Amino acid sequence: xxxxxxxxxxxxxxxxxxxxxxxxxxxxxxxxxxxxxxxxxxxxxxxxxxxxxxxxxxxxxxxxxxxxxxxxxxxxxxxxxxxxxxxxxxxxxxxxxxxxxxxxxxxxxxxxxxxxxxxxxxxxxxxxxxxxxxxxxxxxxxxxxxxxxxxxxxxxxxxxxxxxxxxxxxxxxxxxxxxxxxxxxxxxxxxxxxxxxxxxxxxxxxxxxxxxxxxxxxxxxxxxxxxxxxxxxxxxxxxxxxxxxxxxxxxxxxxxxxxxxxxxxxxxxxxxxxxxxxxxxxxxxxxxxxxxxxxxxxxxxxxxxxxxxxxxxxxxxxxxxxxxxxxxxxxxxxxxxxxxxxxxxxxxxxxxxxxxxxxxxxxxxxxxxxxxxxxxxxxxxxxxxxxxxxxxxxxxxxxxxxxxxxxxxxxx
Amino acid sequence: xxxxxxxxxxxxxxxxxxxxxxxxxxxxxxxxxxxxxxxxxxxxxxxxxxxxxxxxxxxxxxxxxxxxxxxxxxxxxxxxxxxxxxxxxxxxxxxxxxxxxxxxxxxxxxxxxxxxxxxxxxxxxxxxxxxxxxxxxxxxxxxxxxxxxxxxxxxxxxxxxxxxxxxxxxxxxxxxxxxxxxxxxxxxxxxxxxxxxxxxxxxxxxxxxxxxxxxxxxxxxxxxxxxxxxxxxxxxxxxxxxxxxxxxxxxxxxxxxxxxxxxxxxxxxxxxxxxxxxxxxxxxxxxxxxxxxxxxxxxxxxxxxxxxxxxxxxxxxxxxxxxxxxxxxxxxxxxxxxxxxxxxxxxxxxxxxxxxxxxxxxxxxxxxxxxxxxxxxxxxxxxxxxxxxxxxxxxxxxxxxxxxxxxxxxxx
Numbered sequence: 001x002x003x004x005x006x007x008x009x010x011x012x013x014x015x016x017x018x019x020x021x022x023x024x025x026x027x028x029x030x031x032x033x034x035x036x037x038x039x040x041x042x043x044x045x046x047x048x049x050x051x052x053x054x055x056x057x058x059x060x061x062x063x064x065x066x067x068x069x070x071x072x073x074x075x076x077x078x079x080x081x082x083x084x085x086x087x088x089x090x091x092x093x094x095x096x097x098x099x100x101x102x103x104x105x106x107x108x109x110x111x112x113x114x115x116x117x118x119x120x121x122x123x124x125x126x127x128x129x130x131x132x133x134x135x136x137x138x139x140x141x142x143x144x145x146x147x148x149x150x151x152x153x154x155x156x157x158x159x160x161x162x163x164x165x166x167x168x169x170x171x172x173x174x175x176x177x178x179x180x181x182x183x184x185x186x187x188x189x190x191x192x193x194x195x196x197x198x199x200x201x202x203x204x205x206x207x208x209x210x211x212x213x214x215x216x217x218x219x220x221x222x223x224x225x226x227x228x229x230x231x232x233x234x235x236x237x238x239x240x241x242x243x244x245x246x247x248x249x250x251x252x253x254x255x256x257x258x259x260x261x262x263x264x265x266x267x268x269x270x271x272x273x274x275x276x277x278x279x280x281x282x283x284x285x286x287x288x289x290x291x292x293x294x295x296x297x298x299x300x301x302x303x304x305x306x307x308x309x310x311x312x313x314x315x316x317x318x319x320x321x322x323x324x325x326x327x328x329x330x331x332x333x334x335x336x337x338x339x340x341x342x343x344x345x346x347x348x349x350x351x352x353x354x355x356x357x358x359x360x361x362x363x364x365x366x367x368x369x370x371x372x373x374x375x376x377x378x379x380x381x382x383x384x385x386x387x388x389x390x391x392x393x394x395x396x397x398x399x400x401x402x403x404x405x406x407x408x409x410x411x412x
Numbered sequence: 413x414x415x416x417x418x419x420x421x422x423x424x425x426x427x428x429x430x431x432x433x434x435x436x437x438x439x440x441x442x443x444x445x446x447x448x449x450x451x452x453x454x455x456x457x458x459x460x461x462x463x464x465x466x467x468x469x470x471x472x473x474x475x476x477x478x479x480x481x482x483x484x485x486x487x488x489x490x491x492x493x494x495x496x497x498x499x500x501x502x503x504x505x506x507x508x509x510x511x512x513x514x515x516x517x518x519x520x521x522x523x524x525x526x527x528x529x530x531x532x533x534x535x536x537x538x539x540x541x542x543x544x545x546x547x548x549x550x551x552x553x554x555x556x557x558x559x560x561x562x563x564x565x566x567x568x569x570x571x572x573x574x575x576x577x578x579x580x581x582x583x584x585x586x587x588x589x590x591x592x593x594x595x596x597x598x599x600x601x602x603x604x605x606x607x608x609x610x611x612x613x614x615x616x617x618x619x620x621x622x623x624x625x626x627x628x629x630x631x632x633x634x635x636x637x638x639x640x641x642x643x644x645x646x647x648x649x650x651x652x653x654x655x656x657x658x659x660x661x662x663x664x665x666x667x668x669x670x671x672x673x674x675x676x677x678x679x680x681x682x683x684x685x686x687x688x689x690x691x692x693x694x695x696x697x698x699x700x701x702x703x704x705x706x707x708x709x710x711x712x713x714x715x716x717x718x719x720x721x722x723x724x725x726x727x728x729x730x731x732x733x734x735x736x737x738x739x740x741x742x743x744x745x746x747x748x749x750x751x752x753x754x755x756x757x758x759x760x761x762x763x764x765x766x767x768x769x770x771x772x773x774x775x776x777x778x779x780x781x782x783x784x785x786x787x788x789x790x791x792x793x794x795x796x797x798x799x800x801x802x803x804x805x806x807x808x809x810x811x812x813x814x815x816x817x818x819x820x821x822x823x824x
Contacts, residue, residue, distance in 0.1 A: 109711045153607045164605055166614065167579055182800040186778055189796070190711035192741045193576055194778035195565045195618055196785055197797050197822060198804050202578065202614035206607055237649070299521045299602035329604045366598055366606035373608055384601070385609050388594040391811075392610050398810040399803075410609060 008070055008092065009048040015060035020098075022049040031093050034080045035140075037290035037349075038376045040340070046073070046087040051095045055173065055181065055215045058094065062213065063179035065092055071407050074209040076117060076148030079140040081291035082374020084152065084208050088408045094213065096147050102126050103216070109190050111170060112221050116147025116214045123219075132221045135162035138370070147214050152372035153206035157273065160328035164370065166205045173216035174204055177400040185218060192220065203395075208372055209406040211399040280322040280335035287320060287337035292376065293353030296360040297331045297369025306332055306363055313355050317348040331369040358383070378412040420482055420504065421460040427472035432510075434461040443505050446492045447552075449702035449761075450788045452752070458485070458499040463507045467585065467593065467627045470506065474625065475591035477504055483819050486621040488529060488560030491552040493703040494786020496564065496620050500820045506625065508559050514538050515628070521602050523582060524633050528559025528626045535631075544633045547574035550782070559626050564784035565618035569685065572740035576782065578617045585628035586616055589812040597630060604632065615807075620784055621818040623811040692734040692747035699732060699749035704788065705765030708772040709743045709781025718744055718775055725767050729760040743781040770795070790824040 009023035022028060031049050033039045047070075052058045065072040071091030078085050087093050096117030103113040107130045114123060120134075120141040127133050137156035138144055148154070150172070155164035170192065171185025184200040204212055260266045281289040298306045307323050310332070314321035320337040336352060338345045357367045357380045367373075367380045381389050393411050421435035434440060443461050445451045459482070464470045477484040483503030490497050499505050508529030515525040519542045526535060532546075532553040539545050549568035550556055560566070562584070567576035582604065583597025596612040616624055672678045693701040710718045719735050722744070726733035732749040748764060750757045769779045769792045779785075779792045793801050805823050809815075 106711075106713075108713045153611070155605065159605060163575065163579055164607075166611070167575055176803070180799065182803055183798060184800050186773075186776075186796050187798040187800070188773070188776050189778055190714075190776040191709045191778040191781065192712070193567065193571060193709055193743070193781050195576075195707075195780045195782050196778045196789065197793055197801065198619045198623070198807065199565070199578070199614055199617070200800055200803060202611055203807075205611070207610045211610070295607075297603045297605055299518075300604070301518075301520045302602075331605070361598075361600070364598075364600050364602040366601055366603040366608045368607045369603065369605050370607050377608065381609055384598050386595060386599040387592065388596050388599070388612055389609065391588070391594055391612060394810050395610065395615075395807060398806050 008064075008068065011064055011068065012048055012050055012061060012092070015064055016050065016052065016057045020051050020053065020057065022051070023047065030078070031075065031095070032086065034078045034083060034085050035291050036081045036083045036086075036374070036376055037292045037340075038083045039086050040290075042083065042086060042088055042375075044086070044088050044090060046093040047090050049093045049095055051098050053098045055175070058099075058175050058213060058215050059179050059181060061092060061094060062175050062177070065404050066178050066402065069402055069404060072213075072404055073406050074116075074147065074151065074213045076145030076151075077119065077140070077143045079144045080148060080152065080372065080374065081294060082152075082368070082372045082376050082409075084372055084374035084406070084409055085148070086375065088375060091404075091407075096145060099215070100145070105130055105132070105221075106190065107132060110192065110221055110223070111190060112219045114146055114217050114219060116145060116150070116217060118146045120144050120146060120149065127221055128224075131224050133224055134168060134219060134221050136165045136168060146217055146219070150205050150214055150217055151208050153370070154372075155329075155370040157326040157328075159331075159370070160326065166202055168220045169201055169205050169217055170220050171201055171218035172204055172214050174212035175215055176212045177402065177405050181215070182212075183216075190218075206372070208374065208409050210396060210410050211405065213405070276324050280324065281337060283322050283335075284320045284337045286339070288340055289335045289337055290340065290349060292336055292349060293356035294334050294336070295331070295368045295371040296334070296356060296365055297329065298360055298363050298365030300327075300330050302363040302365065303327050303330060303332060306359060306365070309359055310334060310356055313352055313359070317352050317355075319345070319348050319352045321352065329369070330365065373410045375408050378408070378410055381410065381412055420476070420480065423476050423480065424460055424462055424473060424504070427476055428462065428464065428469045432463050432465065432469065434463070435459065442490070443487065443507070444498070446490045446495060446497050447703050448493045448495045448498075448786070448788055449704045449752075450495045450786075451498050452702075454495065454498060454500055454787075456498070456500050456502060458505040459502050461505045461507055463510050465510045467587070470511075470587050470625060470627050471591050471593060473504060473506060474587050474589070477816050478590050478814065481814055481816060484625075484816055485818050486528075486559065486563065486625045488557030488563075489531065489552070489555045491556045492560060492564065492786065493706060493783045494564075494780070494788045494821075496784055496786035496818070496821055497560070498787065500787060503816075508557060511627070512557070517542055517544070517633075518602065519544060522604065522633055522635070523602060524631045526558050526629050526631060528557060528562070528629060530558045532556050532558060532561065539633055540636075543636050545636055546580060546631060546633050548577045548580060558629055558631070562617050562626055562629055563620050565782070566784075567741075567782045569738035569740075571743075571782070572738065578614055580632045581613055581617050581629055582632050583613055583630040584616055584626050586624035587627055588624045589814065589817050593627070594624075595628075602630075618784070620786065620821050622808060622822050623817065625817070688736050692736065693749060695734050695747075696732045696749045698751070700752055701747045701749055702752065702761060704748055704761060705768035706746050706748070707743070707780045707783040708746070708768060708777055709741065710772055710775050710777030712739075712742050714775040714777060715739050715742060715744060718771060718777070721771055722746060722768055725764055725771070729764050729767075731757070731760050731764045733764065741781070742777065785822045787820050790820070790822055793822065793824055 075085040100117035487497040512529035
């Protein structure tokens with residue numbers, strides 16, 4: 001039974017605690033945005049935001065969405081850059097801000113069971129107390145949630161060594177489009193690997209809430225390097241040799257290099273690196289950095305050509321753009337700097353983002369290395385995936401026949 | 413249009429070279445078996461074996477299967493232990509023995525493009541010439557194929573450090589049930605990572621030919637450790653310290669330990685380890701090792717209990733069983749030793765395998781860490797995966813509506 005957009009909040013209040021449903025327009029404003037430039041212009045307000053506190057809440061809300069054919073969009077911290085957490089067709093946004101528990105850190109089995117709203121930094125802090133860590137390292141780690149990371153298969157500079165989030169999700173509790181609940185990776189499993197059945201976990205990871213909604217994640221974690229002095233010393237000697245060797249190569253090409261050996265200096269350099277995305281804006285005072293065309297990943301051999309060509313495109317269109325990234329896995333980030341009130345500059349920035357995405361596909365890369373497809377990159381799926389896109393759509397249709405799960409994302 | 417089992421070979425000879433189709437009963441015999449005990453007793457002969465030489469051949473064969481509703485089963489080296497490469501309902505077996513080309517080793521982009529019939533050892537040899545290696549290390553590596561490894565998400569003792577095959581398949585060319593062809597991971601991509609679209613590659617990997625048939629694999633490979641003496645020396649010092657430390661711990665518990673430092677001794681120990689599966693049979697001369705219930709993977713904390721309980725079960729049933737494995741990722745292998753002509757012993761061995769599988773699920777593990785589900789472990793999918801099995805079936809049905817792709821495997 002369809003209900004009007006005004007009716008959806010009342011309907012939701014029948015199934016979960018009244019104060020867990022938001023529909024006053026002022027409070028809804030933040031939910032119009034994520035970090036994408038797209039969301040700044042889209043400005044579509046959801047009809048309601050719900051802030052569930054339990055699996056039962058999420059199930060109740062999904063059932064309402066299913067019965068009424070209402071779009072339903074899961075949201076973590078809203079740090080995404082693709083419009084993934086936005087409801088462009090209206091409907092319900094499910095904020096996981098209140099489902100952020102660490103249900104268990106099982107040190108001896110090297111895994112943690114967490115709710116999707118858990119902030120990455122909070123997970124790392126809790127793990128560190130037990131001598132553990134979670135290897136993926138997204139740039140937005142101070143704010144982003146584990147649910148968002150799993151939905152987008154996020155990663156970061158260390159992916160070249162450790163792999164992406166996908167490698168560290170062992171299982172998940174997922175609410176399906178009809179409100180039923182499954183556990184992937186084995187209902188009661190704490191195995192570290194499995195070849196049993198088909199790998200639904202890895203299908204849901206990276207599917208951006210279009211096939212189901214995570215309510216729990218079983219994560220693989222790693223022990224920190226052992227603290228025995230003799231081994232640490234040996235290790236340090238090796239690292240120092242490696243770093244000096246790399247440094248010598250870099251000096252031949254780089255404008256600036258910094259060498260750090262002791263723990264404090266190393267931490268300072270990494271802090272500088274993690275501030276880089278924000279710092280790019282300083283390159284052109286008065287301009288604002290927008291996130292668009294910002295996440296190309298290309299074959300390693302194509303990095304120089306890609307950066308060169310991307311620079312040329314920026315120059316041709318008269319748009320300031322700064323490049324950085326983690327080139328070890330081919331991920332080229334670009335910071336487009338514009339005055340968002342200058343309509344012509346905005347048009348040229350759109351053109352640049354479009355050409356950057358096409359460039360990535362042209363050189364045998366992907367339009368997104370780690371940020372996801374969302375709304376903004378859905379138009380490039382056919383060019384990148386060809387007929388495989390039809391298979392993605394077939395799976396989407398069978399998992400979500402009414403098309404209520406995060407519509408407008410991934411599948412163009 | 414359905415054709416009789418006798419007619420299928422003639423029909424196939426209309427679409428691919430006549431000598432690529434085998435249907436004389438003597439030549440078909442080897443295709444009745446893989447390494448599973450199950451296949452030794454099943455003894456169902458396929459109606460025809462085809463040995464395609466190209467994508468076009470595979471497409472032509474799948475089209476015939478689709479038109480006639482004939483089961484079609486992909487086969488690599490037949491080293492599997494689950495009946496995965498067997499056609500228990502008859503039909504067509506597709507042997508990839510003639511599609512074993514390395515199409516490209518792209519050293520600078522750290523990837524290789526190979527046909528699925530390529531033998532693992534041949535890949536490693538070709539990679540080694542370029543200073544590269546492929547991290548997964550299955551015990552059957554001298555014979556098994558990359559296609560079989562991808563189909564089963566195979567791994568080996570090094571998975572605890574490097575992950576499973578899934579982490580090293582960047583993309584695949586796949587023939588679908590209707591004979592159409594897709595490329596997952598980006599049609600022209602050589603990116604090392606991607607968050608674009610949903611991850612079809614990881615869905616097909618481990619799906620055992622039940623969702624599509626691999627005709628090409630794009631693999632991620634790794635550079636071997638650098639050859640600079642100073643770093644190698646440093647590395648060796650560190651490894652030696654680690655190994656000595658581990659050795660000291662092991663001595664407290666193990667009946668026998670061996671310490672090796674120089675390259676030749678290390679290689680000899682690994683060779684001994686890789687011969688272990690075969691050597692288990694020597695524990696009881698006159699008995700034969702069968703592969704059944706051989707691939708449990710359990711939470712790390714459950715390893716002692718699992719091995720203890722499994723030993724008890726063996727003793728209760730009067731069946732000789734030897735345990736080994738790579739306990740670092742919880743993978744407990746068991747070698748059941750019986751006289752296959754003793755009907756009562758066979759019955760008790762079946763009972764033991766059944767109880768071992770149930771034990772794995774009971775302790776929060778999985779019935780298969782790296783060998784796959786196949787026919788032999790399909791009966792345990794409901795217990796391990798609960799309602800998630802229904803989602804697997806839904807995906808199976810949409811990908812293979814006629815149920816021709818490797819029927820009788822995975823989905824009970």
